[in-house]
Every structure is written in C-alpha cells, then in structure tokens.
Amino acid sequence: MRKAAILGVAMTPFGISDKTNLELFSDAGLDAIVHSNLEPGDIQALFFGNCLGAFEEGQLHMAPFAHSAIGLSMSAPAVRFECACATATVAIRQAIQMVQGGMYDVVLAGGTERAAAMGTPLATRTFAMASQAQYETPTGITFPGVFAMAANLYSYKYGISLDELKRHLAEVAVKNHFHGAKNPKAHFQKEITVEKVLSGMMVADPLQLLDCCPFSDGAAAVVVAEADKARNLMKKPIYVVGTGQASAGPLYVQQDLTRVKAREVAVKMAYDEAGLTPGDIDVCELHDCFTIAEVLAVESLGFYPFGQGYDAATRGETRLGGKIVVNPSGGLKAKGHPIGATGAAQVTEIVEQLRGEAGERQVDGAKIGLVDTLGGDLGTVCNLILREGK
Amino acid sequence: MSTELTFRQYQDGLADHIFLGLRCDTCGSCTVPPQKVCRNCGGSDLQVEELEKSGFIRTFTVIRVAAEGMNPPFVVAMVETSSGAWVMGNLIDIDPDDANMALIGRKVAIGSHLVKGDVYACGDIHSLRFTLLD
Numbered sequence: 422m423r424k425a426a427i428l429g430v431a432m433t434p435f436g437i438s439d440k441t442n443l444e445l446f447s448d449a450g451l452d453a454i455v456h457s458n459l460e461p462g463d464i465q466a467l468f469f470g471n472c473l474g475a476f477e478e479g480q481l482h483m484a485p486f487a488h489s490a491i492g493l494s495m496s497a498p499a500v501r502f503e504c505a506c507a508t509a510t511v512a513i514r515q516a517i518q519m520v521q522g523g524m525y526d527v528v529l530a531g532g533t534e535r536a537a538a539m540g541t542p543l544a545t546r547t548f549a550m551a552s553q554a555q556y557e558t559p560t561g562i563t564f565p566g567v568f569a570m571a572a573n574l575y576s577y578k579y580g581i582s583l584d585e586l587k588r589h590l591a592e593v594a595v596k597n598h599f600h601g602a603k604n605p606k607a608h609f610q611k612e613i614t615v616e617k618v619l620s621g622m623m624v625a626d627p628l629q630l631l632d633c634c635p636f637s638d639g640a641a642a643v644v645v646a647e648a649d650k651a652r653n654l655m656k657k658p659i660y661v662v663g664t665g666q667a668s669a670g671p672l673y674v675q676q677d678l679t680r681v682k683a684r685e686v687a688v689k690m691a692y693d694e695a696g697l698t699p700g701d702i703d704v705c706e707l708h709d710c711f712t713i714a715e716v717l718a719v720e721s722l723g724f725y726p727f728g729q730g731y732d733a734a735t736r737g738e739t740r741l742g743g744k745i746v747v748n749p750s751g752g753l754k755a756k757g758h759p760i761g762a763t764g765a766a767q768v769t770e771i772v773e774q775l776r777g778e779a780g781e782r783q784v785d786g787a788k789i790g791l792v793d794t795l796g797g798d799l800g801t802v803c804n805l806i807l808r809e810g811k
Numbered sequence: 812m813s814t815e816l817t818f819r820q821y822q823d824g825l826a827d828h829i830f831l832g833l834r835c836d837t838c839g840s841c842t843v844p845p846q847k848v849c850r851n852c853g854g855s856d857l858q859v860e861e862l863e864k865s866g867f868i869r870t871f872t873v874i875r876v877a878a879e880g881m882n883p884p885f886v887v888a889m890v891e892t893s894s895g896a897w898v899m900g901n902l903i904d905i906d907p908d909d910a911n912m913a914l915i916g917r918k919v920a921i922g923s924h925l926v927k928g929d930v931y932a933c934g935d936i937h938s939l940r941f942t943l944l945d
Contacts, residue, residue: 542879549878550931555818556844557899559926559938561874561881569872570889577870577915626873626910672889674850676897678870 424648425520426658427807428527429456430769432641435757436608437537442474442483443490445640446533449765450491453529453642458654461492464644465525467499468516470508470532470761476547477535487533503761505551506710507796508532509641510764510803514664516645517805526650531642534759537635544636548760551797553671565633567798568711569625571678575713576627578679579728583627590712591618592734594631594754597709600741601751603781608637608757632712637757641765643772659772662789663697663806665690672798684721684795684802691804692723697789699723702806704774704784705745706767707793709752715739718793719747722804741782749774749782764794768805775809816845816859825923825937830864832894833857841894850896864921865944866892868914873907880929886910890919890941900939918944 431452433445440448446469454461469484480486488499502512509532516528536544548564572590576583595615601607613631621630651658665687669675675682692698699722707722709715719730724745733739739747750756750770753763771790773779792805816833821844824831832843837854843862848855871888874881884907891897902910902919919941926938 541876545876546878546880546929546931554932555936556938558932559928559936560887560899560901561877561883561885562887562899563874563876563878565876566872566874566887570870570887573872573912573915574870577912583912622875623873624876626875670850673844673897673899676869676891678889 422521423523425517425645425661426648426651427661427768427772428644428646428651428655428658429453430643430772431456432606432762432766432769433639434606435637435639435759435766438535438638442471442478442480442533442535443486445638446487446531446642447490449531449640449642450487450529453531453644457644459527459644462494463527464493464529465497466519466528467493467497468502468512468528468530469499470502470512470765472503472505472508472534472761473536473539473547476543477538504801505796506708506758506760506763507794507801507803508761508764510767510792510794510805511666511801513643513645513764513768514666514803514805517661517664520645520647526647528645529642530645531640531765532761533640534761535638536759537638539636541636556673557671563625565625565628565711567672568713569628571717572627572713574677575679575716575731581731586731587619587627588615589732589735590632590716591615593709593712593715594618596734596740597748597752597754600749600782601755604751604756607751607755608635609751609755628711628713634710634753634758637759639757639759639762639766641762641769643765643768657776657809659775660808661805662808663691663695664804666803669800671800675799678799679717680727681717681721681795681799681802683799684718684793687802688722688793688804691806695806697806701789702745702791703787703789704749704771705747705791705793706750706752706770707747708795709748709754710758712754714795715747715752722791722793741784746784749779749784764792764803767792767794771807775807818845821845822937828922830862830921832860832862832896834860841896843892843894843896843898863893866890866919866921868902868917868919869897871902871910871914873910888941890921892921898939900941902941904942920944
C-alpha cells in the first residue's frame with residue numbers, strides 16, 4: 422500500500438461569520454492548496470464535508486458548487502460527506518485511503534458549516550436530527566442531553582459524587598479556554614474560571630453552559646497527497662501512519678454510554694496500523710463537544726484507565742506542558758465547533774503542532790499526534806495518527 | 812424463520828398499551844425497539860413477544876435548553892427493561908427540579924404517549940414514557 426501525507430492545511434477563524442458556506446470553504450480550501458505549493462487544477466478530487474446546509478442556507482448538493490467556487494478541474498469529482506460532527510475527519514480518512522490505494526495522488530478534503538447562523542432553537546433541533554428519529558428524537562433529547570446522561574452515569578458507575586465530578590469537568594473547560602486564549606482563530610479567546618463554569622445556566626443537568634461547546638461558523642481543509650509526491654512539494658509533509666473508523670447504533674443499542682465502544686475499536690485500528698501505543702502520542706486533538714466528552718475520550722483513547730480520566734485536567738496533565746497535551750487549539754469547547762469543518766480543523770492543529778508552527782500553544786518537541794472525532798450520539802468515531810518525519 | 816415487527820406494528824402495539832419486542836432464537840436476547848436482526852448477535856431468527864412493561868432507570872437528564880417547539884424543562888431517561896434491552900423515554904411523574912441522582916436504579920413502569928411530529932418529523936409518534944414504581 423502507498424503512503425499518504427498531509428500537505429497544506431488551513432482553517433478560517435471560527436465563530437460568528439457573515440460569509441456563506443461556499444465563501445468560508447473557498448477561504449480554507451484555497452489556502453490549503455496554496456500552502457501545498459499546488460494550484461486548484463492539480464487537485465484530483467474534492468471530499469467535501471457539510472451536515473446542515475439545507476437548514477443553514479436552504480442548500481443541498483453543495484459539493485459541486487464548492488468545487489467550482491475554488492476552480493477545480495471538471496474531471497475532479499466532488500463528493501459530499503455527512504457523519505455528523507465527525508464529517509470532515511471521515512472525509513479526510515477516505516481521501517487518505519484513496520491515495521493509499523492508488524486511485525488519486527492529490528485530494529482536497531475538509532468541510533464547512535454555519536451552525537451559529539441557525540440560532541440556538543433551530544440549531545438544537547437540527548443537531549438532534551442525528552439522534553434516532555423514531556425512538557430517541559421524540560423524547561426531546563438534545564446533544565447536551567446525551568452527554569449529560571453520560572455524565573450522570575459516569576458519576577453513578579464510578580462512585581464519584583456529582584459535585585466532585587462537576588468540579589473536575591469545569592477544569593476541562595478552564596483548560597481548553599486557557600489553550601483557546603492562545604489561538605487567534607478560536608471562537609472564544611478568553612480564559613474562564615471554575616467558579617464561572619459552575620455558576621453558568623443549566624443546559625441539561627448536570628451540564629451547564631460552559632460545559633458545552635458553542636455553535637460556530639467556519640471551514641477548514643487539508644490536502645492529502647501520495648508521500649513521494651508530497652516530499653517533492655513541501656519541506657515538511659506530515660505522514661499518516663495509522664487510521665481507524667468504527668460505527669455503532671443508537672444509544673439504546675450502545676447501552677453503557679460511559680464507554681464509547683466505536684472509539685475503542687477505531688483507535689485500536691489506528692494504533693495497530695501505526696505500531697504505536699497511547700504512550701507514544703505527544704499531542705492530541707480530541708472530541709470535547711462537552712466537558713464529559715473529553716473525559717470519556719481520554720479514557721477510550723487509552724491515556725487513562727476507565728473511571729480514572731476525570732481529574733486529568735485538574736492535575737494539569739492534559740494542559741500545555743503536561744504529560745499528554747489534549748486540545749492545545751482550545752478544542753471544540755473554545756476553538757468552536759462548526760460541525761462539518763471540525764475534523765479538518767483538528768487535523769490542521771495537529772499538523773501545525775508537528776511542524777512546530779503552533780506559536781504560543783506549541784507543544785515542545787511534538788512528533789506524533791492523534792486526531793479523534795466523534796459523530797452523533799457516539800455512533801461514528803474516526804481517528805488519525807500523524808507523524809513528523811518518516 | 813424470520814418474523815417481522817415493523818415500526819408501524821410496534822406503534823400500533825403501544826397505542827393499545829402493548830409493548831412488543833423481538834426474542835432471538837439464536838442467543839435469547841430481546842431486541843426493542845424493533846429491527847430486522849438481533850441487536851446482540853445479528854441473528855435474523857426473531858420471534859415477536861409481548862414484553863413486561865417495567866424496568867430500571869440507568870441514567871437521566873433534565874433538558875432545560877430544548878429544540879424549537881419543545882417545552883422544557885422535562886426529564887429524559889434511559890431504562891433497562893426487564894427483558895434486558897435499553898430504551899429511551901420521558902420520566903413524567905416527577906417535577907424536573909426534583910430529579911436527582913437517586914433516580915438511578917429506581918424501578919419504573921413503561922407506557923407511551925403520542926408525541927406530535929413537528930415540521931421535520933414523519934408524522935406523530937408513540938414515544939415511551941416512564942412512571943416511578945415503589
């Protein structure tokens with residue numbers, strides 16, 4: 422099998438934008454192409470992520486418009502991906518596999534979303550469309566609600582009082598805002614305190630406002646290329662050494678939602694392919710859509726035993742300078758979460774970290790990075806392991 | 812022999828206060844809500860069975876910021892049914908402000924109520940609702 426590498430990466434500022442989805446994607450896509458020392462005509466396929474364009478702009482079939490908006494060749498097919506919040510990571514993994522399999526040499530992959538543009542009531546409704554429509558959505562379950570149920574079950578299962586758990590969860594938000602304050606493209610660039618998190622409006626018991634990521638607008642894109650070609654185009658291509666993706670059914674089939682089983686399967690695939698273990702990872706961008714989601718992730722990615730990852734942020738182990746730096750970009754929590762773009766922004770951060778270009782939030786000596794993106798109510802998880810140097 | 816239990820048949824059962832599920836001939840697991848294969852082993856030899864309408868709360872939340880068209884606060888819970896399958900529904904006989912961790916493990920009766928579909932939904936749906944026992 423051929424080797425794949427990431428060339429140029431780019432993201433727009435995340436937050437609230439007046440730009441259209443096509444304008445946002447054009448900004449990120451063209452930057453990623455330029456950073457790769459390529460031209461639009463060199464791209465052989467576009468793997469385009471967008472979840473909710475129909476509700477954001479009344480727009481379906483956005484991929485060919487995005488393709489045309491950045492001047493790709495007509496012979497380069499444009500395909501839309503939708504895997505809820507894991508959309509762009511899945512698109513990038515498909516690009517990697519197509520390159521590895523010899524189908525293409527150069528693919529542009531990423532996504533765009535205008536989640537903030539919908540406003541909270543419609544955004545909450547449309548996000549809930551990723552729950553099972555016949556047997557879950559009619560209960561009024563929301564995405565904060567799904568993770569709130571995970572938090573309560575975590576507290577019960579491991580015998581950690583809810584008050585204690587909530588203080589540690591608040592530390593996750595504080596840590597990610599600390600990182601986000603160093604990221605000029607983050608939706609939130611200011612630090613917060615535990616007290617502020619614990620005094621926020623209740624969204625879904627026990628999760629309060631600052632336990633939740635925001636609805637954001639934004640786009641991100643990356644160029645995936647065959648490794649030999651990549652070396653000729655760029656001084657520091659970042660190599661893909663392992664990938665994994667797994668799927669699970671609705672929550673009522675998954676049952677114990679403190680264990681994200683799709684993640685356990687996906688990340689094992691990625692570690693096995695890379696010949697690496699959790700201890701080898703220097704920096705990780707993982708799916709902290711809610712503070713409890715980061716706790717579940719650090720456990721199922723293998724950084725902590727189950728039931729023991731809840732106080733990692735409190736102990737400073739996941740903060741810049743800690744033993745495994747988690748979400749130096751600010752994560753979904755502070756950097757923002759335009760769902761169809763999120764995975765490409767995570768890859769962008771890891772690639773910049775491995776190139777030593779992350780500025781104030783640089784993880785010293787980072788050589789190996791892990792991307793973790795979760796879609797829907799734990800139904801899709803996609804992982805990528807990237808490495809600097811051969 | 813495969814026996815089908817469609818969404819519509821399951822819904823008609825709930826409307827008549829009957830809780831239908833599927834018992835797997837291969838592994839013995841119960842699958843509810845219905846699908847073509849066993850949720851546990853993927854086997855397709857399933858028999859329709861009337862299920863006991865009780866279970867235990869495994870987790871819950873109080874939705875306070877809701878999707879458009881909903882009236883929060885309300886309680887959503889996941890219940891492990893007596894047959895072993897987990898289902899999602901609404902716990903209705905409690906003031907949401909009184910919902911706390913002591914709910915986890917409580918025994919509930921399982922019933923249903925008709926939820927009016929919004930503009931995006933495909934019609935009205937009989938959704939599960941739970942009431943506390945003992």
